[in-house]
Amino acid sequence: MDYAGFLNYLHDQGTQPARGQRSLIRFIRPEAYQACLRELNKWKSLSEPLQQIRTSTLLHAFICPFTIKQVPDRYGKGIIIEKDVRIHMHAVAATGKENTPSIPWGVRHIHAPEVWSVSTGHQIRIGVIDTGADFSHPDLRHSMGRGINLLNRNLMPHDDNGHGTHIAGTIAAAGGSDGIIGVAPRAAILPVKAFDHNGSAYVSDIILGIDWCVRNQVDIINMSFGMRSKSKSLLNVVNKALQAGIVIVASAGNDTKSRSVDYPARYTQTISVGATDRNRRIASFSNRGAHVDIYAPGEKIYSAWLGGKHKEMNGTSMATSHVSGAIALLLAHRPGISPAEIKQLLRRSARPLAGAGKSLSRGGTAPAEVHALRLLRRGSK
Structure with missing residues (x-):
């Protein structure tokens, strides 16, 4: 040539x-x-x-x-x-009054506090490909690694949208009496800023983010975003990350679809996450069905926000962060377990959903919700 x-x-x-x-x-x-x-x-x-x-x-x-x-x-x-092509976040602001719990309902709901005597996610590295993070937030100061800003490599990956900070908070917030605690409060968040202030990115930005995560040896990649069209290049790089032993957790999307989810969650190489409400039912906005691996709390999720604040958000984005945190708890307790084993353990330890009917999730299992305590117990056997 x-x-x-x-x-x-x-x-x-x-x-x-x-x-x-x-x-x-x-x-x-x-x-x-x-x-x-x-x-x-x-x-x-x-x-x-x-x-x-x-x-x-x-x-x-x-x-x-x-x-x-x-x-x-x-x-x-x-x-x-x-x-x-363009790719977008999977979250919207929740309506209703904000609450102020130190342990948000979703973190309690998946029984994460019952695991903390055994594992807090210590030293597990989670690449959050998102809008960046608020490094000065009191709940996140002890959870943040340097990360990277793919939109401007001369700058730190500071969040100018809020979505990435919210995701980071659910995964690994470690706030004091006035803050919140995430699912894995001693895990390390490495913010990969691929999305702009409008919550929009290109597939190429995601590819470069995954590339960076592989080179920097993260354990988990959280991808709370999606698109409806497939990309062979994105699939190719997701495969390479999986081959490197990285667990990839992706949100299913918020289009109320019963037979489809967004990419990259639709790829079998990822762990696809749908959203539930407080009653253990699939959230009204969540995509669902045979392409979803697991469900997790995603409605009125209270977490960190810009300027040291907190905010409630809805979305499969929020559900995905609960699953990433639960996997961090497992990996800290049982290092070296493979992504395929983790996916199997998630399914086997999950709690059946209320009113799920006869529909099946990916892998031929009934729709079920992540359960951190059962996950660790299964992972210890």
């Missing part, structure tokens, strides 16, 4: 008046990616469009902030081009 000619083609595409859709370019052969990357590094300083290309070593891909049209045959045989 003529790598210099291919990069010149990319330069020309990047100088078009209407840039339009962002693009992912995946190299089929790793050695071709490495060769083209070396050439890119030589020519970057001479081309403004080439300077804007980001790369994923894990995926062997270039990420271009401009449209790549039909690639000439002399370049296109060894590459796969995919549109870089």
Whole structure:
């Protein structure tokens, strides 16, 4: 392949008046990616469009902030081009009066406090791919690692939306008398800021976030977001993270669908999470059905918010953070357990839902809710 000619083609595409859709370019052969990357590094300083290309070593891909049209045959045989589409958070603000419990109802509901004498999630590293986190929040100061800001690598991953802070709080808040306690209060949150202040990101940002999590050896990736279209590139990088031994927890979506969930939760490589209410029923907004692995509290979930505050939120996003916290408790108690074993233990230890009927979740099991105490007991056998 003529790598210099291919990069010149990319330069020309990047100088078009209407840039339009962002693009992912995946190299089929790793050695071709490495060769083209070396050439890119030589020519970057001479081309403004080439300077804007980001790369994923894990995926062997270039990420271009401009449209790549039909690639000439002399370049296109060894590459796969995919549109870089938008992806969104799975949460909305709850209506009604906020409460102020030190242990929120969802944390109690999954019986996490009964586990803390055995495990608090100590030293388990959780990559939260989200809007960042409020590093100064009193409930999170002792739970935060440095993380990364993929939108501006010169800045810390500070949260300018609130969603990421809420997720981090449910997983690992360790507040004092005026704060809250999360499911795994001694776990380490590594915020991966891939979403902007509007709660929006591109698939490429998620890919780069997973790439970073693999390189930084996290134990769990929390993905409280989704999209309706599939992405081969996203599936590819999720597979690579799973092969690295990382547990991937993803929210099912808030569209009240009974036979479908959003991607990446729909991939069998993830643990797909739906939401329940206080009565152990599937929340009205939650997607449900055969593509969901497990359910968890997701309605009126009280957690950390920007400016040292707290807020109630609804969503399968919130449910996912409960499951990530429960897995952290298990991993701290039983290090080295594989993602496949964890998924099986979640199902076997879960508590049946109220009024779930005859529908089945993924794996042919009845719809059930995560139960941290039973999970650890099963994991100890």
